[in-house]
Amino acid sequence: MRIVILGAGILGLATAVELASHQAKQQLDINVVDPAPMSGATYHAGGMLAPTAEMIYQQDSLFPLMQTSAQWYPELIKTVTEHTSLPLGYREDGTLVVAADRADAQHLRNVMHYQHAYGMNVEQLPLSKARQIEPALHPHLAGVVSIPGDHQIAPRVFAAALYDAAINLGVTFHPLTATHLRISEPAKGGAPVHVHTTGSTFPADQVVVANGLGASTLSGWHPCATQESSPLKLRPVYGDIVRLRVPTYLRPFIRKVIRGFVEGRPIYIIPRDDGTIALGATTREDSRPAPHLGGVYDLLRDAIRIAPGLEDCDFLEATAGARPGTPDDLPYLGRVNDHVVMSTGYFRHGILLAALGARVSRELVLGQPLSADIRECCPLRHLVNV
Missing domain, CATH: 3.50.50.60 (FAD/NAD(P)-binding domain)
Incomplete structure (x- = not known):
């Protein structure tokens, strides 16, 4: 064939x-x-x-697809591993979702109740315990949720x-x-x-x-x-993403993916095996293929609000890509x-x-x-x- x-x-x-x-x-x-x-x-x-953390209201048809694909990923990983000696960038450290203020914490609780309704494994953590797991977190966050089943891969x-x-x-x-x-x-x-x-x-x-x-x-x-x-x-939906390098003396800066809400704005902080960190991502439909300065600023500001030590990282790049939306x-x-x-x-x-x-x-x-x-x-x- x-x-x-x-x-x-x-x-x-x-x-x-x-x-x-x-x-x-x-x-x-x-x-x-x-x-x-x-x-x-x-x-x-x-x-x-992250099928659990990525749950968006009124997208019920999408949830089963995301969950099924996440369940199939280990088999895909196994297949690829059998046919290459290159690294895959697959990490199973889990995810923490944090809230910067009270309103963000309420949103986090609302989403958690929704996730529980679908039988998903989500646990609210005291900030003290979360900071034992990830000491880089800001000491005055308003809420933390752990999602152990949400993983990551370096694309x-x-x-x-x-x-x-x-x-x-x-x-x-x-x-x-x-x-x-x-x-x-x-x-x-x-x-x-x-x-x-x-x-x-x-x-x-x-x-x-x-x-x-x-x-x-x-x-x-x-x-x-x-x-x-x-x-x-199809329509192009652009997103800005920032990449940083963690100085050797700060590694590992974080081990888990840190997702968060800062004044309602979503942010994620993704650690990589090579000592870099990805910050993302904005969403815009303005047909501008270059990184948007305002978006990059928001990502840096909100990420530092969640993990202040990021200020000591090296700035590597800001890029933007168009995702095919329906x-x-x-x-x-x-x-x-x-x-x-x-x-x-x-x-x-x-x-x-x-x-x-x-x-x-x-x-x-x-x-x-x-x-x-x-x-x-x-x-x-x-x-x-x-």
Whole structure:
């Protein structure tokens, strides 16, 4: 079977590894098309695997997907580990969520009650105990919650490991941009799909579209899909993220992911194995691809409010990335015809949902029973007058 995957961010790479590691019964020829692998939203992501902390009101359809994907992550980690010697950046230290003032503490309690209603493992901690666990926390926080089951992965590190594992599994990468799919009745032995790119044309039996916002300009996969208009209602949602380096004498500064609310503004502080820390993330829809000064200022100020010792860290970079959002914040995941699987629109949960998106895409491509209920993720659900 000839398979072409469009996109080599976290979703495309994980899908390639899923497929290549499950080809015992049939030989798969897997090609991945992406002009700049491991870039895009993946490069700028925070990497929190946090289905509990990421619960947002009125997104009940999203919760089961996030929980399922988090449960599947260890298996994906195991698969990647078997095919690469590179580090993965996976950490299971858990998460603390903190509140800066009384209003933030009330919000934290409200969210905790909501999480308990879904049976999630969330525990309120005295500040004294929290500071025993993470001494870098400010001594005058208004509330702390522990979420031991929320983990993290370093997206850049993990993407490099996925890329290496895919190559070791026989996947071929092509630094090209896909522009058009031509679907036709194949001649005997021919291909039902031809993937046209900026440099070559690839015959395929199955195509997985996992190129994020690029899916909105891909034509040919549906009668309504042109380069000017798409059945996919994707929009770029930008987020600023800051990276710091912790001086050697302060390491380890923190071990757990620290999430917080400061005057209602969300903030997260993510420690990495290499002694760096990521601060994030803002959310804006202003089509400005560069980091926003106000957003960077907010991140630094709020992070220092939670962990004052961050003032002694070195500033490494501020970046901004565009995440593919949908009108209902659910991904576009599923078949759009007999030969094309759509896997995009993961918005702020792309890293977390990568395990689910990759496995479901593999099951769809290989005709296997689905392990998750994705009916509400239909890629054509926002197409009017189908």
